[in-house]
Amino acid sequence: MSHIHQIAPAPKTYELELDVLSNEPVNREYRLLVLRAPPELLEKCRAGQFFHLLCPQMGGQAPYLRRPMSIYGVYPEHGELHFLYKVTGEGTRALAMLRAGHGLNVLGPLGEPFSIEPEWDRLVLAARGVGLATLAPLALEARRLGKQLTAICSARSEDVLMSVDLFRNMGADVITLTDEDGSSSVENLEAVLIALIDGPGIDAFYTCGSNRLLKLLQKLGTRHGIPGQIALEQQMACGLGMCHCCVRPFQKEEGIVNLRVCREGPVFDIQEAMAW
């Protein structure tokens, strides 16, 4: 089947220099980067999509390739684009040096977003640590659509639990699980999810980043017939789908296929994702 491409004058993806409004630590481990962005850019952003950031070369850091980062918050009414990140390597060390007034070159929005089907009313998101940042915009979207959302937030200790207030402010029921009090074990999480399934019911799962969460949600999804989506990560070069660096294997009907996390993802069907 061939198709003739219509050349669209308006780009779907923008390469732009945005102003940094603030870039402050929000707790011991995470920082919140706030950029001023034009409304036409923000209106195109969807939960689960990402931007490819050209981290600055400063303070002895010289990251070369862009770094993909999922959208944490989009606020067209304030003209703001938010990213939540943890300093782990050269790219994020460079990002942490940005101050209000600096510029940051961004490319985006990129990738396929999460979807919320009209018949899904009771949504459950479960994630751990910085993975919650990727799911935060989903809470905004769920509220906009009038969906009931339960956010299960897992972390090492209570004081690094991310996004709890944000999820509460979005009207979500929040369940916190920590390593410190032992509540974040897979067994306990399974018990929490089964209680929800047996109680109000779950129409769809959303998760990201964790292998054990993936396996658990695949198992429960299969057993109870609950669909789900997962946002995945992979090292990237171009972020647009040109280079094929960021592939991961997926279990499709026709067998195992490599798909590009930047283009066919980063959001995938939870049952097609493969544990790593």
Added chain:
Amino acid sequence: MVRLDVDIAGLRLKNPIMPASGTFSEDLADVFDLDLLGAHVTKTITRGFRGGNPTPRVCEVGGSMLNSIGIPSKGVGYFLENVVPFYQAYETPLVVSISGNTADEFAQLCAEVSVPGVDAIEVNISCPNIEEDGKAFAIRPSSTFEVMTKLRRATALPLWAKLTPNTGETSEVARAAEEAGADALVVANTILSMAIDIRTRKPKLGNLMGGLSGPSLKPIALRMAYQCARATKIPVIGCGGISTVEDAVEFLIAGASAVQVGTATFINPTAMVTIIDDLSHYLEAEGLSSVREIIGTVEDGEQREGVVFMEAAP
């Protein structure tokens, strides 16, 4: 108004800036109008399906990158049905990059992609030849001549040979390609490299080794483009680490008639558009009316290559 158009063996390009194979696809149309480019060069395809290499397929090395993608390909059928029609919506010429494991398979694919809508074929003879212990065709003049002869017989379209820096015989390989009927030379592909994570002691690429690209490759590719321009009478298309108009002009002065921009597009997706704009401004500032006036204008004192080599030797 400065003229940017160039002629590559009978194929007119509205400007000398085009993407390097593997760093460009239909996806870039999400960012800018692809008709701004001098040519469209596809990612290399093979006849059959190829899955590509294990991940990680990319890593950073001191302001450049290594990759070992492994030419994933959906095969020639998918390409002819989906990719060629996509580019037919554009005026810009389409250059199809192809590769094969053997000279005969390569030639068969060359014939299969010689269809309306394709304006030139870039033959990636830098890929491993399984009949020669995995050594790339373009490492030796003899294997270059042999594969190019078969490719030449397979198509009437302009044939661009993409050379490899993994050879010690650049000029000889260039002449072998020319003698076998290549219409132009693309100089060059990535150079074989390696990086190791000292914490895990594992190679940073899943395939252990990969190709270096980006600014670190530029001086090597520039030297090769210069050698090829001197060694042959066919047009040379420079490729390797070009990120700015200054880089592009350097290759033009060395003798390249056009240039390909690759890794820079990963850093700035609009890099090629910027270089096209900046090239006009540069030529205007130099008081030139056409980009053709700068091609091959290197002031090298007409030194013989052998003398230069001896003096450059450590």
